[in-house]
Amino acid sequence: MLAAVRVRGTVGVKSDIADTMEMLRLTRINHAVLINENPSYKGMLLKSKDYITWGEIDHETLTQLITKRGRVVGGEKVTDDYINDNTEYSSIEEFAKAVLESEVKLEDANIKPVFRLHPPRKGFEGVKNAFREGGSLGYREEEIRTLIKKMV
Template identity: 35%
Template sequence: MKLAVVRVRGSINLSRDIKDTFKFLGLDKKNSCVVVEDSPSVKGMLDKVKYFVTWGSINDDTISLLEKRGKKNKTFHLNPPRKGFGRKGTKMLFKLGGALGDRGDKINDLIKRML
């Protein structure tokens, strides 16, 4: 299974561990997206940066849309989402009504709004 990881928040006042994790994931800017394999090491990295990114399992249709957008790099730079991230913005977890953390299959809707 593949996961799509989208960076939601910026890079001001981050600790060195968080910056290094973003570097390993390949998420250098806000609104950038990367598709990774689901493994325990990736889950650990996502747990470390869960207050700055959102992720979920991605389907084949969305993967093909992303590959049309960028063919050279593994990082896709996207637009901000149409109609925003959600009800409570980018400072709350998804299960509490915000935009951060694990959102499961709903990541596909978010990525389609960002293309």
């Protein structure tokens, strides 16, 4: 399971890249989504690499993300009670593990698929360079976990 975060805004974006990011549901800065690893999504990520960053998310980070920034379609926070009442899982930890293993989707529990995050503490490293060049854009492997923890 991959997590993708939009880093740059909408000004000057080519229309085909803007459409790709809209399909990924990354319409605003600091929005994050969870994406399954398959070739079509990989192509979409590579096409919009100059505006987003992504990497592999782990169980602990996903649990923290759902607990602190997850919202139900009505706008309420996601709690253990909500997960227990509306899914077959008893806690957010179990639900997050099932999401990572692709057994269930966020939408199945009526949870919004987009997480609205804060800007990262201490800021982005640079929004015009790739991650490997000291910036914030593109593929960052496991380092996405530290970025998301700074943004939650």
